[in-house]
Amino acid sequence: xxxxxxxxxxxxxxxxxxxxxxxxxxxxxxxxxxxxxxxxxxxxxxxxxxxxxxxxxxxxxxxxxxxxxxxxxxxxxxxxxxxxxxxxxxxxxxxxxxxxxxxxxxxxxxxxxxxxxxxxxxxxxxxxxxxxxxxxxxxxxxxxxxxxxxxxxxxxxxxxxxxxxxxxxxxxxxxxxxxxxxxxxxxxxxxxxxxxxxxxxxxxxxxxxxxxxxxxxxxxxxxxxxxxxxxxxxxxxxxxxxxxxxxxxxxxxxxxxxxxxxxxxxxxxxxxxxxxxxxxxxxxxxxxxxxxxxxxxxxxxxxxxxxxxxxxxxxxxx
Amino acid sequence: xxxxxxxxxxxxxxxxxxxxxxxxxxxxxxxxxxxxxxxxxxxxxxxxxxxxxxxxxxxxxxxxxxxxxxxxxxxxxxxxxxxxxxxxxxxxxxxxxxxxxxxxxxxxxxxxxxxxxxxxxxxxxxxxxxxxxxxxxxxxxxxxxxxxxxxxxxxxxxxxxxxxxxxxxxxxxxxxxxxxxxxxxxxxxxxxxxxxxxxxxxxxxxxxxxxxxxxxxxxxxxxxxxxxxxxxxxxxxxxxxxxxxxxxxxxxxxxxxxxxxxxxxxxxxxxxxxxxxxxxxxxxxxxxxxxxxxxxxxxxxxxxxxxxxxxxxxxxxxxxxxxxxxxxxxxxxxxxxxxxxxxxxxxxxxxxxxxxxxxxxxxxxxxxxxxxxxxxxxxxxxxxxxxxxxxxxxxxxxxxxxxxxxxxxxxxxxxxxxxxxxxxxxxxxxxxxxxxxxxxxxxxxxxxxxxxxxxxxxxxxxxxxxxxxxxxxxxxxxxxxxxxxxxxxxxxxxxxxxxxxxxxxxxxx
Numbered sequence: 173x174x175x176x177x178x179x180x181x182x183x184x185x186x187x188x189x190x191x192x193x194x195x196x197x198x199x200x201x202x203x204x205x206x207x208x209x210x211x212x213x214x215x216x217x218x219x220x221x222x223x224x225x226x227x228x229x230x231x232x233x234x235x236x237x238x239x240x241x242x243x244x245x246x247x248x249x250x251x252x253x254x255x256x257x258x259x260x261x262x263x264x265x266x267x268x269x270x271x272x273x274x275x276x277x278x279x280x281x282x283x284x285x286x287x288x289x290x291x292x293x294x295x296x297x298x299x300x301x302x303x304x305x306x307x308x309x310x311x312x313x314x315x316x317x318x319x320x321x322x323x324x325x326x327x328x329x330x331x332x333x334x335x336x337x338x339x340x341x342x343x344x345x346x347x348x349x350x351x352x353x354x355x356x357x358x359x360x361x362x363x364x365x366x367x368x369x370x371x372x373x374x375x376x377x378x379x380x381x382x383x384x385x386x387x388x389x390x391x392x393x394x395x396x397x398x399x400x401x402x403x404x405x406x407x408x409x410x411x412x413x414x415x416x417x418x419x420x421x422x423x424x425x426x427x428x429x430x431x432x433x434x435x436x437x438x439x440x441x442x443x444x445x446x447x448x449x450x451x452x453x454x455x456x457x458x459x460x461x462x463x464x465x466x467x468x469x470x471x472x473x474x475x476x477x478x479x480x481x482x483x484x485x486x487x488x489x490x
Numbered sequence: 491x492x493x494x495x496x497x498x499x500x501x502x503x504x505x506x507x508x509x510x511x512x513x514x515x516x517x518x519x520x521x522x523x524x525x526x527x528x529x530x531x532x533x534x535x536x537x538x539x540x541x542x543x544x545x546x547x548x549x550x551x552x553x554x555x556x557x558x559x560x561x562x563x564x565x566x567x568x569x570x571x572x573x574x575x576x577x578x579x580x581x582x583x584x585x586x587x588x589x590x591x592x593x594x595x596x597x598x599x600x601x602x603x604x605x606x607x608x609x610x611x612x613x614x615x616x617x618x619x620x621x622x623x624x625x626x627x628x629x630x631x632x633x634x635x636x637x638x639x640x641x642x643x644x645x646x647x648x649x650x651x652x653x654x655x656x657x658x659x660x661x662x663x664x665x666x667x668x669x670x671x672x673x674x675x676x677x678x679x680x681x682x683x684x685x686x687x688x689x690x691x692x693x694x695x696x697x698x699x700x701x702x703x704x705x706x707x708x709x710x711x712x713x714x715x716x717x718x719x720x721x722x723x724x725x726x727x728x729x730x731x732x733x734x735x736x737x738x739x740x741x742x743x744x745x746x747x748x749x750x751x752x753x754x755x756x757x758x759x760x761x762x763x764x765x766x767x768x769x770x771x772x773x774x775x776x777x778x779x780x781x782x783x784x785x786x787x788x789x790x791x792x793x794x795x796x797x798x799x800x801x802x803x804x805x806x807x808x809x810x811x812x813x814x815x816x817x818x819x820x821x822x823x824x825x826x827x828x829x830x831x832x833x834x835x836x837x838x839x840x841x842x843x844x845x846x847x848x849x850x851x852x853x854x855x856x857x858x859x860x861x862x863x864x865x866x867x868x869x870x871x872x873x874x875x876x877x878x879x880x881x882x883x884x885x886x887x888x889x890x891x892x893x894x895x896x897x898x899x900x901x902x903x904x905x906x907x908x909x910x911x912x913x914x915x916x917x918x919x920x921x922x923x924x925x926x927x928x929x930x931x932x933x934x935x936x937x938x939x940x941x942x943x944x945x946x947x948x949x950x951x952x953x954x955x956x957x958x959x960x961x962x963x964x965x966x967x968x969x970x971x972x973x974x975x976x977x978x979x980x981x982x983x984x985x986x987x988x989x990x991x992x993x994x995x996x997x998x999x
Contacts, residue, residue: 203876222616257535260682324714331722339718341708342684437710439684451535452875
């Protein structure tokens, strides 16, 4: 088991290195000069001399391999550099924004599992019935509606028309907990909706499969009533694949909440990444992508290890 | 509907009302002038006081800083840190400073002004007005409150520089991105990318101003959310009301829409190679495009045709007889093309951006009309940063651009017209404009209003004939305000981006 974990960790490290290298190279390949951009805001001619001076100051005149080595050296010592735009340390900005994105994802996951698992289970029990059809239709519909559509519609209803909630924004929990949760509600709910569809469908399929198992038939045969069978034997076993899917979905969401953060003005990591790319702020982009890939790879590792613990056969296959 | 009220209903209503009041809490009642919540379109990319860093940064800088001069809400120049200014026979400008203090309580002195100008005029300062300031050859400070500036030739437009929002005065020795100024508000805290909190400067040199206790500036990058936030009552003022939402804001009884025609859309040309090195071809483009369709398609009818240089009809420099010189006339366009040696038209690329809807729509309308006279346009629509780079490098034949002039004086158009300035995406690429450059220079050196009018009329006539740029349409620039906001105004014409000056007068009623 330990050997398996060690091996998987090495692979994970290698993956992170590959991602960071690709991102670094891609950024330098796409057109757009950060120095020129920084000096060209507001429709003004950037003075070529000033651009050259700024490039020198940013270290952009060094050969690419030199910039790469400098950057990697920084990464290894935990220094992700400073923003080209205003010199803010990248690591601090990530530390500030990552928890905000994680908060939305976590809240959305709680909502989605809380509703999705019972809903999917119910649909499985009533497989091919009316309720199943309604739930499946709802799941497909919410899965195929883009988040910016859902987001815009909920803003229109709850903020512009009913005026129950603020249209968007962020207030730190320490400043005003009530306002904080009011602002969290819409983005988390929007992310939860698409996640809910995945969880519901997965729970339904998984419960259906477990219902066919021999031990369920045995339990029924020995006279157990429906509720305990479902609770003790079916749902518990059916949850394993659901949690695996949830873990992977959460990983995808870390970099995938861009639209939700944009629509609701939630100052998380994904939105930060977009503005960094727009400004060609190399240190910020590389730092954020690295953080996201580390988290994603780590989540995958956790899922693998948990699976290996649950089913010892997996580690032998490798 | 029943009006009968029983005990239970009464309790429920008053209970709910009490709850709602408690909920509104400090926001609604603990106010002394209240906090104005301002919806920004972007977080300032930097706070560099003399650099041009966009509208949002400009507005924030105007909260904390002041220059020697400014404009009032009608666009008339007025004193700020300078209470009077005067020009001598020899073209020497003298500014008399008023009694004003920096945020740290120390007085604003002539030495601070001298230091500011000296820093900003340095060749590598990257100050927006560096080129203009470099013509100031000496600054003398005969006493604490007097500044005398000499230029390398008479400079009639010098006061305009010192009224610009990128030319605020800083305390001697300050960091360039310091927010410690002499303006009406003090920066209290920032949440990078999210919001900025400012409090009133109680020591501000204008009696009774600012009228609000503070400003909370919140960034709403998504234009639709910015409008939604205004409608939901989350903010009191928003900048950059998107054109598609202007009617919606204007029609809402509880909101106010304040717009001005100032910024404009135009085409720039690559003058370094055929076919657009030929003025006949450039003029043909102007006669081929029906401007009304751009106003309709790109600006939801919130635009107006621009068939001459962008000089507003309210300006004293407006030339009515030239106003329709580049009118829509496809026959004339084809005749000009034939005269230029392109009777069957040609193929070319037009640079615009897919990042901003109005830039793309403008390009699409132009493409459609140009195809009707035989000019086959391929659109190049990269995102904004690539578009800037390509514009600066001249990697295009034609390009769509939108901007505002520096101020309402025609000299403010040098930024878009003067080919002697370094290559920039706001101007045509590789296009020499010797006569126009000469007239700009002449206009700056003359103080007599009538003489200046004649010069800029000549300049416009030459521009009409040589078409260094091609005007397309004016666009409305709007602020959305909650019903209870007064005092804040969208400044007229090209000064719209100076509107932050009026925040000192903003009130919540």
